[in-house]
Amino acid sequence: MKSWKIHFSVPGNFSSLPFLRRLFPSFAAGAKNPSGFLNAKDCFCLTHILVEAYNNAVVHGHRGEKSWVELEVTFSSKKVVLKIGDEGKGWKNKNPEMPKTVATRGRGLALIRALGGKIRHSKTKTKHWVHIDYKKSL
């Protein structure tokens, strides 16, 4: 499989979530989609990782209703890389652990890690970028 990528922007509010939840299932292999290349487990994990990363960008990283969140998804034979750009300052805690069970917040990034996402960060002049490497299951 050759590497390829999609790059798009969505509004920085939660109205984009239904679209984002459908993104990876549209690449799922199955009887209705013989050219699909993601199995059910990868679809499940990647969808949750994307939603959590996007939620994080909206809650912590974007400024105002009119801003956009930039996303890039790169597919290759062994892995999928998500890149999400927001206008925030980034996070202090680079390796978040799962919070106590009674905590009502703070699970998003820990969930990304638990689902197999390896998180990296980078910054440009105007954006904070979160890179999430996900190794596909065989």
Next chain:
Amino acid sequence: MKVIIASQEKITVVKVEGTLDASTLSAFKKATYPLIEKGNSQWVLDASSLQFVDSMGLGVLISMLRKVRARPLGDFKMAGLSADVRSIFEITRLHRLFDCTPDVKTALQHFS
């Protein structure tokens, strides 16, 4: 997302169809929180048609659990979690916090 509220004697059964995430949690709170404020303290979430829950949706469920458990005999039980949603509960260890039952009938029995 669709929220259907049904009461079975003192127990409130709330069925959520579709998705409980950042885009739908305000509708869920709007349907349930006033009933908690009114005094309903025994709840079952019928999750048999719940297809997706994110960390913000989990946060609302935990918040609700904490509110009702603060009251005498109060609890918030999960019924009929799908395999996908259950796996999110297991990853986040919430299956230990909530009483997760296979169906609404069993959840109701757990209150007695």
